[in-house]
Amino acid sequence: MSVSPDRSPHVSAAEGSSVKPPRHVAFIMDGNGRWATARGLPRTEGHRHGLETLRRVIRHAGKRGIDVITIYSFSSENWSRPETEVSFLMGLLRRFVQRDLSELHEANVRIRIIGSRDDLEPGIAALLQEAEDLTRNNTGLNLVVAFNYGARVEIVRAAKALAQKVLSGEMRPEDITETAFSGALDTGGLPDPDLIIRTSGEMRLSNFLLWQAAYSEFYFCDKHWPDFDEAAFDEALTCFGNRQRRYGGLDAKAL
């Protein structure tokens, strides 16, 4: 896999105009199972093809000048799936890190993992740590991997950490501001997602980035994740480029 350092702005074919890319795009990579089932294949084949899509998406995000991409790779609720599927997904993560880490590092990608590390198999936890440690000083695309991630438990963890600081006298209750709270989340220091893309036609967050999505734009795509390609990604970026973000205010034109 190669992540191109070429960071050309996306020129929309339809309008011939240059579209300013979102700084942070988050993906809910959904529909692997249905993609496989529709082809008479085991669900695991969908996950295997989904990994190929992920490689394409990382490469394309680099080309489009996006700063941060977050991928929802395994939710804290996904443990409820059959044991065989869960262990296949763990193996896939392992292979992704083992096979792609050096190439991502060479491409100057910085990897960050969000989600709970407690109770993870020690081998997996060590690989995640290795990916973060190796790429810590890279300055290219930021790849945030949400693994064993659930937004509610992330918020509870942040609340506990802040409460602990108040208890120890490090902070006063009035120091708990939105900024302090954001900083205590797993995503502390990262910008909020500008655009959240979910594939496979489902229109829900499924416990993803609940706090961070306060003013994100949403884009739902009917394609299953293994079919999500560069053209579909560009379509989402063009759509984002046409959105008006008001943050509760008014358009400059309306003033």
Ligand code: IPE
């Ligand atoms: C997304 O695809 C991948 C993970 C949740 C790990 P799914 O496995 O949810 O596929 P569908 O939604 O069942 O088709």
Ligand code: IPE
């Ligand atoms: C969300 O997809 C989690 C990931 C993409 C990793 P799910 O397939 O688990 O979500 P639901 O069950 O349809 O809400």
Ligand code: MG
């Ligand atoms: Mg799903």
